[in-house]
Amino acid sequence: MAETRGTSGPDSARRSERSRRAIYDAALTLVGEVGYGRTTIEGIAARAGVGKQTIYRWWPSKGAVLLEAFLDLGDRAARAAGGGEAAYEIPDTGDLEADLKTVLRATVDEMNDPVYEAPSRALAAEGIADAELGAEFTRKLLEPSLRLYARRLGAAREAGAVRREIDLDVALELLVGPLAHRWLLRTLPLTHEYADAVVEYALYGLAPRP
Amino acid sequence: MAETRGTSGPDSARRSERSRRAIYDAALTLVGEVGYGRTTIEGIAARAGVGKQTIYRWWPSKGAVLLEAFLDLGDRAARAAGGGEAAYEIPDTGDLEADLKTVLRATVDEMNDPVYEAPSRALAAEGIADAELGAEFTRKLLEPSLRLYARRLGAAREAGAVRREIDLDVALELLVGPLAHRWLLRTLPLTHEYADAVVEYALYGLAPRP
Amino acid sequence: MAETRGTSGPDSARRSERSRRAIYDAALTLVGEVGYGRTTIEGIAARAGVGKQTIYRWWPSKGAVLLEAFLDLGDRAARAAGGGEAAYEIPDTGDLEADLKTVLRATVDEMNDPVYEAPSRALAAEGIADAELGAEFTRKLLEPSLRLYARRLGAAREAGAVRREIDLDVALELLVGPLAHRWLLRTLPLTHEYADAVVEYALYGLAPRP
Amino acid sequence: MAETRGTSGPDSARRSERSRRAIYDAALTLVGEVGYGRTTIEGIAARAGVGKQTIYRWWPSKGAVLLEAFLDLGDRAARAAGGGEAAYEIPDTGDLEADLKTVLRATVDEMNDPVYEAPSRALAAEGIADAELGAEFTRKLLEPSLRLYARRLGAAREAGAVRREIDLDVALELLVGPLAHRWLLRTLPLTHEYADAVVEYALYGLAPRP
DNA sequence: TCGTAAACGAGACGGTACGTCGCGTCTTTAT
DNA sequence: ATAAAGACGCGACGTACCGTCTCGTTTACGA
DSSP states (O other), X not given: OOOOTTSOOOOGGGOXXXXXXXXXXXXXXXXXXXXXXXXXXXXXXXXXXXXXXXXXXXOSSHHHHHHHHHHHHHHHHHHHHHXXXXXXXXXXXXXXXXXXXXXXXXXXXXXXXXXXXXXXXXXXXXXHHOHHHHHHHIIIIIHHHHHHHHXXXXXXXXXXXXXXXXXXXXXXXXXXXXXXXXXXXXXXXXXXXXXXXXXXXXXXXXXXXX | OOOOOSSOXXXXXXXXXXXXXXXXXXXXXHHHHHOTTTOOHHHHHHHHTXXXXXXXXXXXXXXXXXXXXXXXXXXXXXXXXXXXXXXXXXXXXXXXXXXXXXXXXXXXXXXXXXXXXXXXXXXXXXHHHOHHHHHHHIIIIIXXXXXXXXXXXXXHHHTTSSOTTOOHHHHHHHHHXXXXXXXXXOOSOOOHHHHHHHHHXXXXXXXXXX | OOOOOSSOOOOGGGOOHHHHHHHHHHHHHHHHHHOSTTOOHHHHHHHHTOOHHHHHHHOSSHHHHHHHHHHHHHHHHHHHHHTTSOOOOOOOOSOHHHHHHHHHHHHXXXXXXXXXXXXXXXXXXXXXXXXXXXXXXXXXXXXXXXXXXXXXXXXXHHTTSSOTTOOHHHHHHHHHHHHHHHHHHOOSOOOHXXXXXXXXXXXXXXXXXX | OOOOTTSOOOOGGGOOHHHHHHHHHHHHHHHHHHOSTTOOHHHHHHHHTOOHHHHHHHOSSHHHHHHHHHHHHHHHHHHHHXXXXXXXXXXXXXXXXXXXXXXXXXXXXXXXXXXXHHHHHHHHHHHHHOHHHHHHHIIIIIXXXXXXXXXXXXXXXXXXXXXXXXXXXXXXXXXXXXXXXXXXXXXXXXXXXHHHHHHHHHHHHHSOOO
């Protein structure tokens, strides 16, 4: 009992799992093949062998479908990799600079991976224009990652590698902001060297003054 | 030298200046009124009192129209303000930190100005998704501004306020990257305090080691 | 037997009868109001309160729409008039000349009726230029009428009022050809007297030689 | 003096003959190649190497261009054939039936000639729909031919081969109406046998009663 | 012989309609 | 009740031509 009755939304208990999967697959495939702009809901439905209404019943927009498909993709990848639970965590070897370089280099690789590039650029673009979707994008995809940085930097602050008065939210953006800038705006190539330089410059700015 | 001969495009010498202006105005107005997504080429044409073909003849896409309209807006503003020439320059009072705070605070204000927000977010989003347009966006709008930072930082490096080995392209992204990040992804409010903090943290990272 | 299977055209079982009717009405009204040339598919759709695609889904051209609308008009008129079935038949009073004069005079009246004139001229013109449409026009509108003449002339031949060796297809065109000629090419006024003269001259040519 | 001054139309004395010819040629060629419906004024102008305005200056419509082009074609053909003047005349060997069969068989051949078919069908269709153009079509192309029939039939009436009271305008339509009918409406093949039958049936109807 | 006014080629322009695509809704039929 | 299928009203797309309107450039005439 005790469902949110009265809202008269569709009954998610009776939802077809096979359709959901087919829609995720079709959406990601199409975005990869023809790009986000030329991906259509009709196209996704046709490719998934699904009625249009089945998409409209469960998602409010094309962007929302893709966002969920993308999240699902990440989940599956994590489940496959992590075996189970802990999924992602920034390593803590005690050497903050080395740890951040490792992570940011991995981030650079992911950003340059053509498989992820098309859908994530599309989602970012859509999120920039559409505040609603952008909030969901940020909440579900971005913030979990950013919190990992905050945690690692917090640990470093405890350990004395970062000044006490540093605002961690600003600090982490000092690290990821430059990378995002280069990726989104394609100003210059996004390389490991760039990631290293960002870490070095930024960390020195955050370190305790002698 | 040679004109782009043989491409046999339309004859820009015979182009109607009045139509161009009307299209810029209509485009900006509509984006302001109904947003970029609901702005259509048909709508721009109608509002401008212009045939659709006159738009398609001179621009390849809605985004391109808006980009030019936006550039033109900037030009006109600059011409009105600067009286003539020098236009934009980052001040150099000798105090790098103060100068950068001034500029980044102004940038924050501009990013928060609802008049500029709609079209520039739309352009950024479009440029992220469409590499072609993105390149033009970067080249015409972004790079000129970024070069000003590079120049100011170069002067600071000469003056000994920045380490010799610092890569200026990385340094400037350490400053603007975090701002762009917050603006584009709406993670947290974009305030003067944030700009100040970014400048402080970053500059300390760039300063000569004692 | 077999339906046209595999062609995967639209499913006519799900066709909206109300749209069909509205389109017929709009088409006929518009042709009456502004003429065939200035009647557009867009106009028909707007007037009928229907999407353009609903027209393009079911008809290949403006002419085809009007032809069906016209046929439907005839059907409805026939159904209203005839009460049911027998509809049109050339009378057979035994006096061939009188019977033909009656029918041809009625035809003249119809041709001169401004209500029918606009659409039927338009259809004739379209059919002359477009062989495909012309065939349909002929098959659905013209031939049924012409067969009535053939039947009546056949009866007359049995009765000895027409020579045995006369080719009925030629004979009937001797009657209707001149009327059509005058109507289509507007050489001279199309009157009852003209119809009578045609019948007299032609019948004398077909009658048994003394 | 005494020009039609004040009408301020273009000065036909300064008209470019080479353009006129090029336009005729282009028009006829295009109608032959793509049909009348897909022939456009822009297309004619481009093909003729002529500005659009040069067409609009001298003709009111596409149909008018084609009509003149067609008349000119006839004129040139006649001039080439007739050597000079008399051009067309229905022969008068004293045998009306034979003479008419000769002429109508030639007419049948012309109607079946694919070179003439496209433009003349187009003109006929246009003339049927557009009364203005139709009148010009009839006056310039049709009536001259029909008058030849009237003359020949008049001679026959003088010679006693046609009844005195016969109306020649009706009589000639008894001959050409059936042919036009078959040609325009494509009811049945248009053959020499058909022409012969029409002549026989019709003439018997016109002949003096024994 | 030369100026000058026209006709001319070229094609940009404001429009209208085209035929197509995709949207989001709705209806029908079959699980 | 959900789902596949797809017709529907609608709005915008990008294109094709329309007929009008400049633009220089011939070109033929009349001074």
